[in-house]
Amino acid sequence: MGDRSRNIETTTSASAVHISLLQKVTGRSLAAESLVHSYSKSFSGFAAKLTKAETEKLSGHEGVVSVFPSQLRQLHTTRSWDFIGFPQTVARATVESDVIIGMLDTGIWPESQSFNASGYGPPPQKWKGTCQSSSNFTCNNKIIGARFYHAGSPRDTEGHGTHTASTAAGNIVTHASLLGLAAGTARGGVPSARIAVYKICWTLGCSDVDILAAFDDAISDGVDIISLSVGGAPTDYFQDAIAIGAFHSMKNSILTSNSAGNSGPAAGTVSNVSPWSLSVAASTIDRKFATGVKLGNGRTYVGGSINTYEASRMYGLIYGGDALNRTSGSDSRSCGAGSLDRNLVQGKIVHCDDVSGGQEPLAAGATGAIMTTSYTEDDAYPLLLPVSILTDAEGATIVEYINSTSDPTAEIFTTRDFVDNSSAYVIYFSSRGPNPITRDILKPDLTAPGVDILAAWSQATTVTGLPGDNRVVPYNIISGTSMSCPHASAAAAYVKSFHPTWSPAAIKSALMTTAHPLSVPDLPDAEFGYGSGEIHPSRAVDPGLVYDAGEIDYVQMLCGQGYNITQLRLVTGDQSSCSSAATNRTAVWDLNYPSFALS
Template identity: 60%
Template structure:
């Protein structure tokens, strides 16, 4: 039989590298004790969990060790434990699994038209009763995507609430909002409310259920109408991600609430660095209990593709959504002095390898890649720099260049933005440009 215990990788690392520090840093770690369905007895879940904790810890018992109890739709709790205590909990017949409170990470305007969901479609009143639960970084309620004009009061089935604060309130579009932090430890940059200070949660919420916003664009590019898949649906926000990531304990607490609150579907664009066993994975556990209540969980495929075995959310009772191709590109032609165009003001062209910052102790083997500080500002100022690598664009920008042409052999399915005009070419086109530059002394 497989072990119920999933080890804490941080403690294992400390043990293997510096045993003397282990008792200080790993004597008590946050774990999740998962127990399956809600208890059917009259005893409250919190009392049951405290009794179990007292049985395991004995004279070392402290109620403060119990950080959170899951009790609305499934059974379990978050608790500070030593390794020996973890083993005792795992030996209990009522416990399904014990695993560390791990950190997870966060994983466009025309997508719905491309998929065949047209803007001009007859909306029914039923759609306005759909509640989408978003587990993410929160939401920016002032965004036009969440304007509640034309919305009536929340559906009668809604049992959730809104954690109102000085900088946040709900409306008839965003009908509920909560935030979670089981350890109570916030970074000074964290916003202690459901408000989104990252942008990821606002992006995912608007993609799923944002209202129609005309004249939307990326700095003037691809102007059109931005909207979600179900623009008339309501949104319930569960903020589980902070500056340091998204913790399992908070994800499970949000699932517990979202299911009990009455959402119809749960969307979570969060995942691990690698897949875990179902009973040791907070998203798989939460999605399992959601589907038992008839609630589908839509999970993200992740950002690690497009190679094999790069999806982290793999439970069979959830819908793992991967990225697809899109039907548009933002094209820029590269026009050379010999009239060759590689999709009109002309700028002098210079190869990064010919402009090393000698005074900064850089040579052409560095400057050809346009690494930060490797370019000579006197040589590249006002020119377009050809770089042998795809970088952020700030490197030639800081050196005073007018723009850059970057060549790279990698996949081009991820949109990028740069602080100055940049064209991103394949290595074949890059070789053509180098050949042209070698053929003339006055290249543009």
């Protein structure tokens, strides 16, 4: 991506320039059809459908800075703010309502009480964006802008974008809960801030083509913070659309907050690792969920999951391995698709040796399921039918019970929530360092609550989003670094409201140097799990010391990492070059960064 040309003032004229270039590659008749997006507001570039030969031909044209393939990326899916010492009564800047958070996600459900515009004045004067309204979508003085990049409207049909937006900047809503669970007051970290929505994700994922278009628009529209709970496999910055988009937002004084990924606890799995963006891991809060199981012999267990269905009575209990659908040719022990014999399972609770969404037990007519896992699953989530998730060891004792009696029975109770006073820690699924791209820079940068988070939900989907689920709710509980990212985005917006002239690096530094360390189960190198620690927004307003950096500093770091001129300009989009002093590894160490790692 290149810098925005002063000679291209509109998207229309940019498209004409890009089509003209494509005509030299594809021919006059196919050029317009092959163009997908023109980026011209904040940086210059375009996306097009090209063959391999056409791509190679385009790369050789004068003025073409870079050509790289579009990838498909994935979403990284009440008490949390109080838990990290950021209560509703914390001191707030009078200009908080002038702060705009750009949410790049699955869209938003504008009718949610979390986005009610009562009491809001008009958008800040700096706002230059628009609302791509339609017959089923309108903006207001809370959701001040909305765009979409594929089809339909900015309306959220997945739930993810509504959840993240309300976590970051949702209104204060009392009596929020998921069907009675986690009842309390739901609110965003900066409840007076404005929201700009950029719908980049659909059911199958989030395309780089749309991600870059959203960055281009968000920068031009005038957002203050970009929140992006999306990622993929870590790759070099010059091939990473998110890193490139975040670099351009940094050049325009906008911090990009990213989810660190859900591929833990293995080492080296962290994604979104560019030093100019904020990479956020996921940690627990003090709310837990317990779903009890009682066997016919009186033995009881307490497992995970969120079961909103009312317990009624004991049901027959069968092991999935004893209920094989012999026509399927599959292993029924894990209750995989098509594996269970309906004649044996119907009306019973089935025991499964693995965790799933419950599709197969439900399809086979089961009234519930007991599932087991080798992980300590400290996150809870709803499933399609009554389910309790136990450990493999507990599951083995249940199989012993089934084999010991001619009439095994069990009951699964409705989930109860409770306060757990143990210290917060990084959850097992949160991606860990070391940084696979720049090993001398510690990633993730910090952690934030990302486990069992209650927030607003789309009414166009259900609790699980799976076929067979009819539960439509205004608030839902989900987990992931997707949930921790908007916590950090809100914290950054909070700092920005007190220090509107601070650079992205300064805001990031303030959050990192005021965070506090946590524990990380199953990983001795704790900092690779939580970075600088868990965010503490109220402390970050007055950090004392700030590690600042700008475009020149990051350019020198990339030079020190061994980037040649071509690779460097793929990231910066301008005529950046390396000085002789920055062509060795020490330039990475010289970056004024709040943390470092020894590679």
